[in-house]
Amino acid sequence: MQFREQALAKLQSTTDLGTAATLAKPRSLVALLMVTVLVAFGSLWAFTGAIPRQVTVPGILTYGQGSYTLDSPVSGQITGVFAQQGTTFPAQAPLFTVQVDSTQQTVRAFSGGRTTAILAQVGQVVTAGTNLAVVERVSGPTDPLIAVLYAPTSSAGLISEGSTVDLDLRSAPAQEYGVMRGVVQSVSQFSQTQKQIAGFLGDAQLAGQFSGQGQPMQVVVRLLTAPGTTSGFQWSTRTGPPYLIDSRTLVSASVHLPSVRPISWVLS
Numbered sequence: 001m002q003f004r005e006q007a008l009a010k011l012q013s014t015t016d017l018g019t020a021a022t023l024a025k026p027r028s029l030v031a032l033l034m035v036t037v038l039v040a041f042g043s044l045w046a047f048t049g050a051i052p053r054q055v056t057v058p059g060i061l062t063y064g065q066g067s068y069t070l071d072s073p074v075s076g077q078i079t080g081v082f083a084q085q086g087t088t089f090p091a092q093a094p095l096f097t098v099q100v101d102s103t104q105q106t107v108r109a110f111s112g113g114r115t116t117a118i119l120a121q122v123g124q125v126v127t128a129g130t131n132l133a134v135v136e137r138v139s140g141p142t143d144p145l146i147a148v149l150y151a152p153t154s155s156a157g158l159i160s161e162g163s164t165v166d167l168d169l170r171s172a173p174a175q176e177y178g179v180m181r182g183v184v185q186s187v188s189q190f191s192q193t194q195k196q197i198a199g200f201l202g203d204a205q206l207a208g209q210f211s212g213q214g215q216p217m218q219v220v221v222r223l224l225t226a227p228g229t230t231s232g233f234q235w236s237t238r239t240g241p242p243y244l245i246d247s248r249t250l251v252s253a254s255v256h257l258p259s260v261r262p263i264s265w266v267l268s
Helices: 002-012 026-048 194-201 204-210 262-267
Strands: 051-063 067-071 076-081 094-100 103-108 113-118 131-136 145-151 164-169 180-191 217-223 250-260
Touching: 051 204, 051 217, 067 113, 067 194, 076 103, 094 131, 145 164, 145 250, 164 217, 180 250, 194 204
Parallel strands: none
Antiparallel strands: 051 145, 051 250, 067 131, 076 094, 094 103, 113 131, 145 217, 164 180, 164 250, 180 217
């Protein structure tokens, strides 16, 4: 009761009527000001800032016309191999001979190109349809090397012509030589079946690897050149690797997408 009476007496007292009221302590005002500033800057960043985006997709270095698998048209024994890996030849060049009974059948290239793999050897017995070689379709040494990527349909819709690309090559570790630079040249309108990929690359195993998560979209990347480097291409480092880069090299590509405003993520 004593404390109640003291509290009531203080409420009825008029001695403190002229004293200024204290709304908040100075420390509390500083904290409130800081929160206000942070909210203001956060709102400004949400509408004017930009968040970079990228997707990572697998691919391979090749030439624009792709590759094909040269098959034996007959059953018999290989008696001659006239090409080595890396050999360039014109259309109809003889690459193999196959002994069929008492005659020899010459197996010719049906288009000019370069052998990237010899799959048969002298003395080997083959059946009709056996893979003998993988041939890249090239017209000459000036044909430009490109990167062909296989992006999932969920990611391919975000990729557009002109997007910049960083290519991590299996034959040139990025930790040591950096990444190769490129620009998206085209994106296919339709997804690619495993058979279509195998037909373009001349490699059923790679086709299975690139289509393992469904039918992907084909993305063609133009590689940026730099005459001052050994490889002839532009890298994130000054010189890149001290050797030439060949086709059939597997890559992991980071495709840079248009940045987005932070507020769009909040509203989506």
